[in-house]
Amino acid sequence: MSLLAILLLVLATTVAMEFVAWASHKYIMHGFGWAWHRDHHEPHDKLLEKNDLFAIFGAAMSISMFVIGSPMIMGASAWEPGTWIGLGILFYGIIYTLVHDGLVHQRYFRWVPRRGYAKRLVQAHKLHHATTGKEGGVSFGFVFARDPAKLKAELKAQREAGIAVVREVLAD
Numbered sequence: 001m002s003l004l005a006i007l008l009l010v011l012a013t014t015v016a017m018e019f020v021a022w023a024s025h026k027y028i029m030h031g032f033g034w035a036w037h038r039d040h041h042e043p044h045d046k047l048l049e050k051n052d053l054f055a056i057f058g059a060a061m062s063i064s065m066f067v068i069g070s071p072m073i074m075g076a077s078a079w080e081p082g083t084w085i086g087l088g089i090l091f092y093g094i095i096y097t098l099v100h101d102g103l104v105h106q107r108y109f110r111w112v113p114r115r116g117y118a119k120r121l122v123q124a125h126k127l128h129h130a131t132t133g134k135e136g137g138v139s140f141g142f143v144f145a146r147d148p149a150k151l152k153a154e155l156k157a158q159r160e161a162g163i164a165v166v167r168e169v170l171a172d
Contacts, residue, residue, distance in 0.1 A: 006084050013088025014095070018143050021096065026140040029054065034134045041129055055093070062089035100125070100142045123148040130155055136164020 001009075029037035033054070040051035067073050069082030102108040103118060104125045113119040124138075124145035131137045136158040138151040158164035 001080055001084070009081055009084040010088045010091065013085045014091045017089055017092035018141055021092070021143075022141040024054070024057075025142070026137075030134045030137065030140070038134070041132075055097075058089065058093050058096075062086045062093065065089060096142050117145070120148060121145040124151055127151045127155060130167050131158075132165045132167060 036050040036053050039049045065082045065086030068079050069086060071078040104122050113122060127148060128137055128139040138154050155166055159166045
């Protein structure tokens with residue numbers, strides 16, 4: 001593969017992972033995987049959460065693609081793009097860890113952005129945590145953040161329709 005093709009594949013995979021993460025968050029974590037994800041939505045003082053187990057699946061996807069792309073493991077049947085797809089998944093995992101766990105939930109460092117996209121990202125994710133259960137909710141992505149004013153309006157409509165239970169602070 002050419003260097004340009006490799007770079008484009010890594011970039012495309014990294015971007016595509018946001019859509020995979022959005023769908024996983026909305027339909028798995030807030031669906032049948034709620035038992036693991038619930039503690040992420042509840043106050044606690046633990047270092048780790050059950051929710052952190054979901055990272056194992058991302059790591060397994062990345063490792064699997066590295067294996068598929070490795071001539072050392074797969075021999076002549078290795079599929080070279082697998083290596084670069086695995087790298088894109090790995091990059092997304094690093095970005096997710098720094099942005100979601102580090103910036104939004106401040107698990108690794110303390111910095112509260114006052115303006116710009118980082119502030120919008122934090123606001124959007126805080127609005128995601130405004131609901132008390134797995135039903136309803138907004139902003140299931142981790143890196144792309146919609147306008148917080150639109151998210152608030154969507155939450156209000158969900159509350160009024162009886163779809164979501166919104167925490168008291170945002171109920172007004």
